[in-house]
């Protein structure tokens with residue numbers, strides 16, 4: 527008897543562990559099981575706005591598959607607004623036949639044949655922001671059509687929604703997408719108005735936290751129609767500070783698509799942009815013309831060490847640990863217990879910034895190895911703190927490992 531009891535103990539523990547695992551899996555909604563790390567890809571809007579076509583999408587897919595982006599982890603090729611023109615006699619959404627003469631199925635097949643994934647855009651209102659047909663009242667029909675085409679990602683906007691309730695609208699489209707049986711990553715785009723970080727987990731895989739980004743460093747600017755306003759990079763960043771607790775695998779805060787390479791900022795500023803999107807565990811959706819980018823832009827978008835911070839499986843969003851006027855320290859805990867750290871200088875002159883181990887959750891007496899993720903260099907082993915000179919509007923991005 528004794529022998530059996532002792533012998534079966536490991537088996538018993540194994541059973542308990544298996545049950546706990548099963549319970550954990552059941553607690554995760556089907557939605558949350560997608561996008562376990564922040565989605566990476568490209569979207570047409572920031573550079574091309576309504577000027578989309580199958581030629582553009584095919585050439586972007588060609589570029590992504592061959593220029594090192596796919597090898598760096600970029601996957602989704604997403605057509606934003608203005609691909610759709612109407613509905614057919616049965617109510618199915620119709621793509622612009624002049625711009626997409628081969629149809630969406632053929633385009634999705636083309637993107638898939640490159641080893642990439644295909645994304646599309648719609649809106650929870652009667653019309654999209656660009657005035658094209660939205661999905662309101664057609665959610666299940668649209669989701670079905672997307673699945674038939676082979677869509678892998680849906681960005682779902684919030685224009686022309688009247689008094690519609692946000693949680694209801696996004697839950698309805700989520701249910702419609704799940705009902706197709708095809709895994710389609712769901713990107714909630716209601717600009718943070720209804721605080722989607724409070725209800726979006728389990729409904730969407732990512733949610734915009736702000737209004738639209740624009741390609742400049744700081745401040746707000748009116749739209750051409752006089753309405754207020756687009757956000758510069760710093761304005762977007764400042765709106766992320768309080769949100770770190772709400773992100774995790776399958777449910778990410780989205781500070782909007784990237785502007786890197788679009789020409790409105792310096793390369794130093796674009797390096798800061800990419801470093802922050804990585805540290806914030808933000809979706810890395812390029813928004814430039816990746817077919818003709820400069821070597822500097824490509825080097826930024828494909829920095830493997832910075833991307834590894836973004837794609838870390840723990841899925842923690844980094845946070846601001848110190849703000850001394852224009853000088854800041856940000857930190858993200860990684861799965862192996864190391865920290866990704868950003869020393870950030872908003873000021874107009876270069877400055878020295880120190881990160882103290884205690885402010886990133888390490889004992890002050892600890893000796894830790896420091897690696898610079900933009901220089902790609904080990905800097906040595908340091909006790910208690912590390913300091914560096916940081917360029918104006920620039921970052922020094924580090925990995926600190928005990």
Ligand code: GLA
Nearest residue numbers: 571606607655656683715738
């Ligand atoms: C909104 C979104 C943008 C883009 C446009 C398209 O402004 O926030 O990202 O999708 O609509 O019209």
